[in-house]
Amino acid sequence: MFKIKTVILGLMGFALISTNSYAQTMEQLNDKFRQLNEYLPTPNSYRTASGAPGHEYWQQQADYKIDVTLDDENQSVTGSANIRYYNNSPDSLKYIWLQMDQNRFDPKTSMDIAGETVSPNMDGMSFSAMRSHIERRNFDGGFKVSRLQDLSGNDLSYTVVGSNLRIDLPTELGPNQATDFAIDWSYNILDSEILRSRQAAEYFERDDNYIYEIAQWYPRVTVYSDYEGWHNKEYQGSGEFTLEFGNYDVTITAPADHIVASTGVLQNEADVLTQDQRDRLIEARTASVPIFIVTPEEAVNNEKEKASETKTWHYKAENVRDFAFASSRKFIWDAMGYKMKENGETVMAMSYYPMAGQPLWSDISTQAVMHTLQVYNKYSMTYPYPVAISVNGPIGGMEYPMISFNGARPTTHPDGTRTYGRRTKHGLIGVIIHEVGHNYYPMIINSDERQWTWMDEGLNTFVQNLAHQEWKDDYPLGRIDPRNITGYMTSTNQVPIMSNADSLLQKGNNAYAKPSTALNILRESIMGPELFDFAFREFAQRWKFKRPTPSDFFRTMEDASGVDLDWFWRGWFYTTEHVDIALDNVRHFTINTEDPEIEEAFKRRQEMEKRRHPSYLSNDDLPKRIDEFPNIKDFYNDNDEFTVTNKQRNDYNKLIADLEDWQIELLNDDSHIYMLDFSNIGGVIMPIYLEIEYADGSKEEKRFPAEIWKLNYKNMTKMIVSDKEIASVTLDPKYETADADMFNNFFPRRILESRFDLAKQRGRNRRDMLNENLTEVKSVEDYRKEKEKKDFDDARSAEGKFNDLVKEYQ
Amino acid sequence: MCVANIGYAHRYYASFSQVDMQPDKGTIEITHRVFTHDIEDLLMRFNGGPVELTDEKVESFLKDYIIQSFAIYGTDGEQIPLNWIGVEVTFNDIYVFQEAPLSEGQDTLILTNRILMDLFQEQSNTVNVKHGRKVKSHTFQYDSKLYQISFSGRSGDYPIDQ
Numbered sequence: 023m024f025k026i027k028t029v030i031l032g033l034m035g036f037a038l039i040s041t042n043s044y045a046q047t048m049e050q051l052n053d054k055f056r057q058l059n060e061y062l063p064t065p066n067s068y069r070t071a072s073g074a075p076g077h078e079y080w081q082q083q084a085d086y087k088i089d090v091t092l093d094d095e096n097q098s099v100t101g102s103a104n105i106r107y108y109n110n111s112p113d114s115l116k117y118i119w120l121q122m123d124q125n126r127f128d129p130k131t132s133m134d135i136a137g138e139t140v141s142p143n144m145d146g147m148s149f150s151a152m153r154s155h156i157e158r159r160n161f162d163g164g165f166k167v168s169r170l171q172d173l174s175g176n177d178l179s180y181t182v183v184g185s186n187l188r189i190d191l192p193t194e195l196g197p198n199q200a201t202d203f204a205i206d207w208s209y210n211i212l213d214s215e216i217l218r219s220r221q222a223a224e225y226f227e228r229d230d231n232y233i234y235e236i237a238q239w240y241p242r243v244t245v246y247s248d249y250e251g252w253h254n255k256e257y258q259g260s261g262e263f264t265l266e267f268g269n270y271d272v273t274i275t276a277p278a279d280h281i282v283a284s285t286g287v288l289q290n291e292a293d294v295l296t297q298d299q300r301d302r303l304i305e306a307r308t309a310s311v312p313i314f315i316v317t318p319e320e321a322v323n324n325e326k327e328k329a330s331e332t333k334t335w336h337y338k339a340e341n342v343r344d345f346a347f348a349s350s351r352k353f354i355w356d357a358m359g360y361k362m363k364e365n366g367e368t369v370m371a372m373s374y375y376p377m378a379g380q381p382l383w384s385d386i387s388t389q390a391v392m393h394t395l396q397v398y399n400k401y402s403m404t405y406p407y408p409v410a411i412s413v414n415g416p417i418g419g420m421e422y423p424m425i426s427f428n429g430a431r432p433t434t435h436p437d438g439t440r441t442y443g444r445r446t447k448h449g450l451i452g453v454i455i456h457e458v459g460h461n462y463y464p465m466i467i468n469s470d471e472r473q474w475t476w477m478d479e480g481l482n483t484f485v486q487n488l489a490h491q492e493w494k495d496d497y498p499l500g501r502i503d504p505r506n507i508t509g510y511m512t513s514t515n516q517v518p519i520m521s522n523a524d525s526l527l528q529k530g531n532n533a534y535a536k537p538s539t540a541l542n543i544l545r546e547s548i549m550g551p552e553l554f555d556f557a558f559r560e561f562a563q564r565w566k567f568k569r570p571t572p573s574d575f576f577r578t579m580e581d582a583s584g585v586d587l588d589w590f591w592r593g594w595f596y597t598t599e600h601v602d603i604a605l606d607n608v609r610h611f612t613i614n615t616e617d618p619e620i621e622e623a624f625k626r627r628q629e630m631e632k633r634r635h636p637s638y639l640s641n642d643d644l645p646k647r648i649d650e651f652p653n654i655k656d657f658y659n660d661n662d663e664f665t666v667t668n669k670q671r672n673d674y675n676k677l678i679a680d681l682e683d684w685q686i687e688l689l690n691d692d693s694h695i696y697m698l699d700f701s702n703i704g705g706v707i708m709p710i711y712l713e714i715e716y717a718d719g720s721k722e723e724k725r726f727p728a729e730i731w732k733l734n735y736k737n738m739t740k741m742i743v744s745d746k747e748i749a750s751v752t753l754d755p756k757y758e759t760a761d762a763d764m765f766n767n768f769f770p771r772r773i774l775e776s777r778f779d780l781a782k783q784r785g786r787n788r789r790d791m792l793n794e795n796l797t798e799v800k801s802v803e804d805y806r807k808e809k810e811k812k813d814f815d816d817a818r819s820a821e822g823k824f825n826d827l828v829k830e831y832q
Numbered sequence: 833m834c835v836a837n838i839g840y841a842h843r844y845y846a847s848f849s850q851v852d853m854q855p856d857k858g859t860i861e862i863t864h865r866v867f868t869h870d871i872e873d874l875l876m877r878f879n880g881g882p883v884e885l886t887d888e889k890v891e892s893f894l895k896d897y898i899i900q901s902f903a904i905y906g907t908d909g910e911q912i913p914l915n916w917i918g919v920e921v922t923f924n925d926i927y928v929f930q931e932a933p934l935s936e937g938q939d940t941l942i943l944t945n946r947i948l949m950d951l952f953q954e955q956s957n958t959v960n961v962k963h964g965r966k967v968k969s970h971t972f973q974y975d976s977k978l979y980q981i982s983f984s985g986r987s988g989d990y991p992i993d994q
Contacts, residue, residue, distance in 0.1 A: 498923040513969035530844025778861045781929040
């Protein structure tokens with residue numbers, strides 16, 4: 023039997039020494055490594071167990087031909103559409119559902135309004151909240167459908183159910199058949215002051231003009247899918263959109279002096295642009311810096327008068343899941359062709375913004391659009407569309423295919439001048455990358471936003487942060503920093519990431535920060551960039567222009583990387599547990615050599631170590647009786663209980679004679695053996711990352727996978743054999759795992775200063791670095807001059823005083 | 833004033849506070865984490881115009897603002913005065929630190945948190961109250977007032993009528 027002997031028994035009271043307790047039934051049920059079988063759907067011919075689309079994968083398609091008119095007088099939209107719907111499913115359909123998103127703003131039918139609640143003890147609300155509450159109930163919102171017919175002009179019967187409309191087909195639509203219908207409608211555009219929504223009009227009092235950001239403006243065919251049938255879940259405001267791909271042919275009629283930015287490619291440049299603008303567009307395509315298509319001066323001129331005529335802009339877009347546009351006579355417009363190195367194609371990166379966005383927007387926006395394409399192309403897929411647009415208007419940040427609405431802009435002062443701080447600048451870069459990045463997630467990797475906010479927001483926020491890292495070196499980590507998510511993860515009123523989009527509590531942390539942090543941990547710590555990037559890109563490649571579910575993501579990440587991640591998805595996506603792993607104890611052992619000469623001497627040292635009581639020491643110098651009367655001494659005076667006897671020597675020699683050479687070698691190994699006891703307090707298991715500092719001052723990093731918890735997810739002990747003595751151990755020294763309580767991560771325990779403690783110290787000896795830095799820097803020469811001047815002044819004043827004294831005495 | 837009203841991308845409208853009851857130290861340590869650009873908006877609103885965000889300005893403003901927006905009370909309804917410790921301004925977040933004495937045996941607090949609710953209707957403020965190892969959370973919405981959190985086992989967690 024190979025034995026080890028304790029050197030120092032750890033001191034932490036709550037350490038559990040024995041960990042190999044047999045698994046209980048409940049613990050088997052709670053096995054953190056069991057596969058996600060109860061959550062993931064059974065694979066079928068549409069979706070495989072590997073997370074890829076199946077061999078019979080299908081999705082529906084809807085093509086739109088729309089004429090729309092923007093009324094700048096009354097802030098309303100009037101449209102007329104022919105919609106062709108392709109049934110690619112194996113099912114026959116008796117009806118088709120349409121999404122009537124504007125009905126969210128119709129007080130008569132809105133579930134968003136009807137579903138509003140207040141807390142039972144409410145006794146007041148702010149003016150702005152009350153105003154919004156009342157105005158939403160008075161606003162004449164919602165789609166007004168004036169015609170719904172087949173192409174022969176026959177009325178189709180339909181029923182409006184909240185934000186959904188059901189068309190009853192005269193005859194069933196069989197598999198691989200298509201049907202056409204025509205619909206006319208109008209609606210009033212909501213003022214951005216009443217309610218933050220994803221489309222709005224912004225009014226500029228100074229020049230009596232609007233910027234329109236128009237979206238959810240036409241009846242869209244509801245998704246019919248293999249896993250949920252019709253996705254006719256009511257639009258309640260929080261859960262965004264679930265959409266089908268299709269081709270769009272759209273004419274937008276707007277005041278003649280408006281510039282219209284839109285999803286798609288402009289078809290009639292000659293009708294709506296001047297020759298100068300068309301020349302500039304050609305120049306911009308191969309330019310090395312963004313070129314103004316509409317210059318700031320032209321934009322300012324445009325906003326001075328209002329045209330009474332209209333112009334019609336004709337746009338076409340292929341294979342998009344939605345269509346949005348913006349329109350204003352205030353727009354400056356710049357553009358630059360971005361030639362993608364992946365396939366040599368040129369994408370027109372463009373920005374539209376009012377003077378209020380200057381000077382920031384012309385410097386940053388188009389650059390940020392191109393930067394997004396450059397980085398996202400690497401991590402997911404080559405951008406497939408011919409344009410990518412960033413528009414500044416009333417919407418803080420919202421994404422649509424090829425076009426995004428971004429709100430950040432400089433501050434306009436009362437005197438008309440504009441300034442912006444560093445945070446506004448970074449805020450704008452961040453929002454543009456985020457919203458343009460949404461082209462990939464979910465505009466092309468077409469996840470179901472109404473059901474899962476995290477699939478687009480979490481994945482996109484994660485890649486956005488990779489793009490930040492490539493903008494400049496010291497971009498702060500922000501939302502993907504594991505240290506920043508611990509407060510949220512320890513809170514007791516959370517819901518898991520895998521919750522419905524409309525039921526999310528603390529949406530920002532739930533659907534943006536936590537999943538993107540989780541992906542960051544996967545990439546940087548658990549899988550490593552190489553494996554992670556391959557699998558993450560594979561997910562994009564498999565599901566571009568298709569409709570993935572969370573299961574497809576979870577399965578693909580495992581399938582492509584070869585890393586079992588069920589434990590990670592379970593902990594981070596299906597529970598509300600947090601990470602808190604404690605390093606309870608470090609126990610030190612050496613090998614029992616069995617050699618009595620060594621072992622008895624060791625026991626003696628151990629015993630002597632314990633003889634610390636003062637009586638052992640303070641009485642040592644007193645004269646001893648056995649010295650005075652030596653004849654009373656015997657064998658036991660010369661030999662303590664640790665003296666090696668011949669029998670012990672014989673036993674040892676016999677033992678050695680029976681052992682093989684490698685066993686003898688092991689016995690003589692003088693390594694230190696350490697038992698590190700860990701307990702899992704938070705619930706989520708994570709890998710164990712250690713920094714070990716040795717007695718000689720050297721440091722070593724050791725990394726163990728999460729599978730270290732596979733036999734016992736509550737407590738486990740790791741043995742470390744080292745030829746050097748360990749002085750201290752730190753668990754998760756680089757803050758990689760979102761460990762919520764770092765106080766129990768050190769052995770020996772350390773007085774760890776919290777953010778609070780540090781603040782308190784700073785309060786005591788506060789330095790105002792900003793003010794210190796405002797002081798002008800002086801050179802040595804300056805100080806010399808100052809000294810000369812002071813010496814001169816001193817000499818003069820001394821001379822003056824002397825003269826005064828002389829005068830006094832005279 | 834449409835300009836000051838412009839929000840950034842996908843704003844969270846959320847703040848996060850940690851109230852750490854430490855019986856062994858005899859203190860309640862409070863850390864609020866708010867988004868830097870929210871405070872920038874707030875400062876502009878109160879200032880009626882643009883403001884350069886220096887640490888000093890943030891601190892002197894927040895010192896007044898937080899006292900009006902966040903408070904804790906004992907079960908007797910008496911407000912527990914909070915000592916100002918300071919602020920830490922980072923790129924994304926501003927941390928605000930306050931401290932109060934924790935009475936012997938005190939295991940129940942009544943809280944209110946209206947930080948930024950005067951600016952954003954959607955604002956929700958989550959408070960984690962920690963007592964020893966235990967954490968309890970409550971999220972304040974624009975219409976929630978006082979909320980009791982108790983670690984005593986005899987009393988529960990519920991909204992308090994004023």
